[in-house]
Amino acid sequence: MLTLGIETSCDETAVSLVEDGRILSSIISSSVHLHAAYGGVVPEIASRYHVEYIYPVLRKALIDADRVLKNIDLVAVTSNPGLPGSLIVGKAFARAVSFAAGVPLVEVDHIHAHIFSSFIDREERAFLEVAFPFVGAVISGGHTSIYICKSFNDISAIGRTRDDAAGEAFDKVAKIMGLDYPGGPIVESKASIYRGKDEILFPRALLKDRTDLDFSFSGIKTAVLYYWRDSDKGEATIEKICFSFQEAVIDVIISKLKRALEHTGLNKLAIGGGVVNNKELRRKITQFSNEQNVDLFLPKKEYCADNAAMVATLGEELYKGS
Ligand code: KG4
Ligand code: ZN
Numbered sequence: 001m002l003t004l005g006i007e008t009s010c011d012e013t014a015v016s017l018v019e020d021g022r023i024l025s026s027i028i029s030s031s032v033h034l035h036a037a038y039g040g041v042v043p044e045i046a047s048r049y050h051v052e053y054i055y056p057v058l059r060k061a062l063i064d065a066d067r068v069l070k071n072i073d074l075v076a077v078t079s080n081p082g083l084p085g086s087l088i089v090g091k092a093f094a095r096a097v098s099f100a101a102g103v104p105l106v107e108v109d110h111i112h113a114h115i116f117s118s119f120i121d122r123e124e125r126a127f128l129e130v131a132f133p134f135v136g137a138v139i140s141g142g143h144t145s146i147y148i149c150k151s152f153n154d155i156s157a158i159g160r161t162r163d164d165a166a167g168e169a170f171d172k173v174a175k176i177m178g179l180d181y182p183g184g185p186i187v188e189s190k191a192s193i194y195r196g197k198d199e200i201l202f203p204r205a206l207l208k209d210r211t212d213l214d215f216s217f218s219g220i221k222t223a224v225l226y227y228w229r230d231s232d233k234g235e236a237t238i239e240k241i242c243f244s245f246q247e248a249v250i251d252v253i254i255s256k257l258k259r260a261l262e263h264t265g266l267n268k269l270a271i272g273g274g275v276v277n278n279k280e281l282r283r284k285i286t287q288f289s290n291e292q293n294v295d296l297f298l299p300k301k302e303y304c305a306d307n308a309a310m311v312a313t314l315g316e317e318l319y320k321g322s
Contacts, residue, residue: 001320002067003074004097005312006054008090009082009110010142011035011046013053016308017065017072018316023121024065026302026309029053032182039175047085054093061308072101076315079107081142106315106322112155113310114138114272115147118297120313131268131297135260139253139281140273140305141167141182144215146260149270152317158263159213159256162206166249167275169217173224173245177238188278190242200227200244204252213260220248250281254288261294270297274305 002024007014016026031049035041062068077094078087091107098105115136136147136155144166146159164172167184174183179190202223205216224245231237257269269289275281282298289296303310 001073001316002071003076003312003316003319004061004072005108005308005310005315006075006077006090006094006097007110007113007306007308007311008050008054008086008093009078010086010306011041011049012306013050013057014306014308014311015054015057015061016312017061017067018309018312021121021313021316023309023313024067025061026307027057027061027064028307029057036181039181040171041083043083043085046083047089050086050089054089058097069097069101072097072103074103074316074319075101075105076108076312076319077105078110078113078311080109082110104319106319108311108315108318110311111138111143111145112152113314114140114143115149115155115270116152116314116317117272117299117303117307117310118270120299120303120309122300131270131295133266134268134270134295134297135257135264135266137257137260137269137271138273139166139271139275141165141171141184141275143273144217144253146213146256148264148266152314152321158260159215161215161217163216163218164221166215166217166253167273169221169249170275172221173241176221176225176228177241179238184275184278187242187246188280190239191246191280194239194243196240196243198244198247200240202227202244202248204248204255207252207255210259211263213256213263215252215256217249220245246278246280250278250284253281254284257285258288258292261292267293268295268297272299272304272310276304277301
């Protein structure tokens with residue numbers, strides 16, 4: 001079965017061709033450079049970019065996969081959640097393609113697609129059926145949530161952020177210190193230069209109540225703001241803040257994931273989303289999973305952030321199961 005996946009929920013215009021779970025092509029064109037000056041995604045700019053780039057991105061995805069439109073058996077598109085104007089472009093385009101090709105259209109939840117991104121294009125995919133139930137998590141610019149995943153369409157949230165998402169906190173902290181957007185990769189690279197201990201110890205929110213699986217990252221953002229305001233604002237200080245901030249965020253994420261595993265009695269964990277690009281986060285989650293005998297599934301780097309391969313692969317599974 002050949003599935004065409006379309007993803008336009010935020011600032012990435014992405015199209016992918018997937019054949020029976022194998023990725024033939026995954027093209028992503030991002031408008032991130034156009035939002036950089038604003039320190040965050042501007043919905044109107046993102047929508048206009050999707051309108052302009054969705055067709056060339058589709059063409060490239062077809063060429064790279066060495067397929068034509070009439071080979072397609074299924075169209076899968078991100079339906080929710082996302083920026084309304086951006087989602088509309090992808091959905092309207094997907095409908096037009098499914099109509100023109102005379103094939104069914106399946107709608108995919110963006111968050112669910114992130115959860116299953118760990119199983120894309122690798123041997124564990126064959127393991128997916130027996131992996132259920134597992135604890136799934138999405139740590140991205142828009143979401144920081146934990147789920148119990150019992151099947152492809154039985155996914156229930158057990159923890160969510162009460163304010164900022166983890167990626168959003170990286171972006172806002174970078175902005176406070178005058179660093180570029182998106183902040184995540186920059187904060188990570190500054191943190192990696194720092195050679196000292198975590199001297200600042202930024203607050204770790206919502207850790208006292210051991211049953212609480214929710215997140216809150218707005219307090220740490222404010223703590224960075226005050227620390228920065230009273231600092232010398234030098235390069236060494238930036239590196240120190242980035243390091244301590246990253247330590248605090250990773251600490252909280254790992255504590256909450258540990259709790260989710262304890263709370264559910266499960267020992268399998270799959271995590272997706274842009275923040276999973278972070279090498280220190282990956283290292284610490286891998287270390288804790290090894291220590292606790294947890295089966296851990298992390299996406300390949302190219303499938304952490306928004307992409308259409310995750311939409312096509314989950315769309316194919318949902319269609320086959322329907
Ligand atoms: O999954 P994604 O592309 O978009 C959403 O669905 O939200 O995630 C983007 C987020 C941004 O906030 C970005 O700063 C963050 O992921 N991010 C990182 C890293 N790379 C991207 N955060 C921390 N460390 C990174 N290396
Ligand atoms: Zn996303």
